[in-house]
Amino acid sequence: MSEEEVMTNGAAEEQKPDNNAAEEANKEIKENGTGEAEPVAENDKEAAKEMRAVVLTGFGGLKSVKILKKPEPAVNEGEVLIRVKACGLNFQDLMVRQGAIDSPPKCPFILGFECAGEIEQIGEGVENLAIGDQVVALPEYRAWAELVAVPAKYVYKLPKDVSHLDAVTITMNYTVAYILLFEMSGLTQGKSLLVHSVGGGVGQAIVQLAKTVPNVTVFGVCSKGKHEALKAAEAPIDHLFERGSDYVSEIRKVSPEGVDIVLDCLCGEECNKGYHLLKPMGKYILYGSSNVVTGETKSFFSAARSWWQVDKISPLKLFDENRTLCGFNLRRLMYQQNGAEHVRLAVEKVLQLFQEKKVKPLLDSTWALEDVAEAMQKMHDRKNVGKVILDPSLEPKPKPATPAKGKNKEDKKKQLSEEKKDAEEKKEENAKDAKEDKKEDKKGDKKEPVANGDSADEPESKKEPSS
Numbered sequence: 174m175s176e177e178e179v180m181t182n183g184a185a186e187e188q189k190p191d192n193n194a195a196e197e198a199n200k201e202i203k204e205n206g207t208g209e210a211e212p213v214a215e216n217d218k219e220a221a222k223e224m225r226a227v228v229l230t231g232f233g234g235l236k237s238v239k240i241l242k243k244p245e246p247a248v249n250e251g252e253v254l255i256r257v258k259a260c261g262l263n264f265q266d267l268m269v270r271q272g273a274i275d276s277p278p279k280c281p282f283i284l285g286f287e288c289a290g291e292i293e294q295i296g297e298g299v300e301n302l303a304i305g306d307q308v309v310a311l312p313e314y315r316a317w318a319e320l321v322a323v324p325a326k327y328v329y330k331l332p333k334d335v336s337h338l339d340a341v342t343i344t345m346n347y348t349v350a351y352i353l354l355f356e357m358s359g360l361t362q363g364k365s366l367l368v369h370s371v372g373g374g375v376g377q378a379i380v381q382l383a384k385t386v387p388n389v390t391v392f393g394v395c396s397k398g399k400h401e402a403l404k405a406a407e408a409p410i411d412h413l414f415e416r417g418s419d420y421v422s423e424i425r426k427v428s429p430e431g432v433d434i435v436l437d438c439l440c441g442e443e444c445n446k447g448y449h450l451l452k453p454m455g456k457y458i459l460y461g462s463s464n465v466v467t468g469e470t471k472s473f474f475s476a477a478r479s480w481w482q483v484d485k486i487s488p489l490k491l492f493d494e495n496r497t498l499c500g501f502n503l504r505r506l507m508y509q510q511n512g513a514e515h516v517r518l519a520v521e522k523v524l525q526l527f528q529e530k531k532v533k534p535l536l537d538s539t540w541a542l543e544d545v546a547e548a549m550q551k552m553h554d555r556k557n558v559g560k561v562i563l564d565p566s567l568e569p570k571p572k573p574a575t576p577a578k579g580k581n582k583e584d585k586k587k588q589l590s591e592e593k594k595d596a597e598e599k600k601e602e603n604a605k606d607a608k609e610d611k612k613e614d615k616k617g618d619k620k621e622p623v624a625n626g627d628s629a630d631e632p633e634s635k636k637e638p639s640s
């Protein structure tokens with residue numbers, strides 16, 4: 174049984190099998206426990222059933238994301254097999270696609286860290302879960318498929334009234350937000366916080382959870398294009414600023430002393446700005462590095478620049494200034510640092526908050542698996558307000574038919590003018606980014622001296638931050 178491409182998404186239409194990575198992906202493979210591909214033994218072939226999956230065939234642009242038929246996964250000891258009904262798209266999936274995270278698996282592999290569905294099979298040694306349970310899961314890759322085998326420690330039973338769509342809108346984003354706010358920053362009544370990318374999935378989760386505490390002031394930054402939508406959704410952001418604006422001065426106009434908490438998912442120059450905005454006893458938490466994503470593919474320049482722009486701060490400085498620096502990375506905590514049980518408690522708390530109607534997740538859009546490239550592009554273009562979801566049961570959007578020559582002149586004219594408008598918008602955006610880059614480069618020269626004095630042997634601090 175050979176693997177066959179079920180459907181190419183819009184961006185992948187011109188992909189030819191002469192691409193090395195694509196050829197790799199079209200070999201017969203089966204998934205092992207780590208998500209890596211290995212050959213299917215001859216006698217396994219007949220028995221293996223197939224499923225649709227979103228496969229990354231090579232690190233890079235959208236063309237490397239394909240919907241392929243893959244053998245259904247086997248269930249190993251300690252795992253459960255989930256029939257997937259909804260998948261969460263997270264910013265880190267964009268970074269994985271580019272190869273911009275630490276220790277990614279070898280291509281080809283099935284993408285995705287978040288899914289919800291029904292348990293179809295139970296592996297040996299699994300307790301507290303049963304066939305037929307409705308669950309949400311945070312597997313290490315392989316979530317974007319019709320079926321996935323997940324270690325039970327990353328699987329959470331859904332309360333009765335939580336749908337699969339709700340589950341993937343809540344789980345990753347609100348769990349991250351919950352840990353950031355209530356475990357790391359110690360948010361309490363009357364405090365103020367700065368939230369970047371406030372219109373996105375995690376951004377909205379942070380705002381809603383923060384507002385469960387009385388008298389909290391939220392300063393939010395995001396693209397101008399999202400401001401109207403956030404107002405319409407009645408997102409409880411007290412002061413909303415435009416990405417790229419001088420938000421530091423604007424915040425100081427409202428609160429001359431600065432803020433108590435900075436939640437930074439951008440990194441780069443935002444680290445220094447955030448740190449210097451802290452009041453005494455304030456906390457800065459880095460939990461992402463979106464600034465390393467510039468184009469469609471990985472940019473070593475952006476990664477290096479983002480690292481270079483971050484001041485190194487000595488504990489002595491923190492001691493004098495009464496400030497705290499923290500970092501949080503859910504992926505590392507769960508899969509590399511044995512933190513699954515820690516995360517489980519936070520997941521249970523956020524599901525309970527949802528049931529109690531204390532939070533109301535903001536859903537941006539739902540897409541068929543086949544439209545995953547468009548969904549990713551929307552996030553990349555900074556157009557999502559809230560969570561982006563993939564639903565394996567949805568039919569893909571019909572692709573626009575190419576009009577016959579000489580016909581539909583009006584349509585063609587309209588399409589051309591829309592394309593022109595899009596291109597102009599993109600050009601404006603790029604020019605704005607380039608202007609910001611120049612500003613950053615100039616500021617890079619003004620970097621503070623290394624306070625802890627050891628620039629030569631610091632492999633840990635020199636590692637690219639990852640989301």
Ligand SMILES: NC(=O)c1ccc[n+]([C@@H]2O[C@H](COP(=O)([O-])OP(=O)(O)OC[C@H]3O[C@@H](n4cnc5c(N)ncnc54)[C@H](OP(=O)(O)O)[C@@H]3O)[C@@H](O)[C@H]2O)c1
Pocket residue numbers: 262263264265345346349370371372373374375376394395396399416438439460461462463464465466467501502503504552553554555556557559560561640
């Ligand atoms: N530490 C963790 O464990 C953890 C877990 C989940 C997510 N995260 C981080 O949280 C952040 C938000 O993640 P999410 O999944 O909720 O995504 P999201 O916020 O729903 O979508 C991405 C948003 O990020 C903003 N953005 C910033 N830099 C961007 C860039 N270079 N290219 C495109 N968009 C950019 C855009 O909003 P604006 O235009 O408004 O800026 C965009 O809409 C990400 O940095 C992610 O890595 C961290």
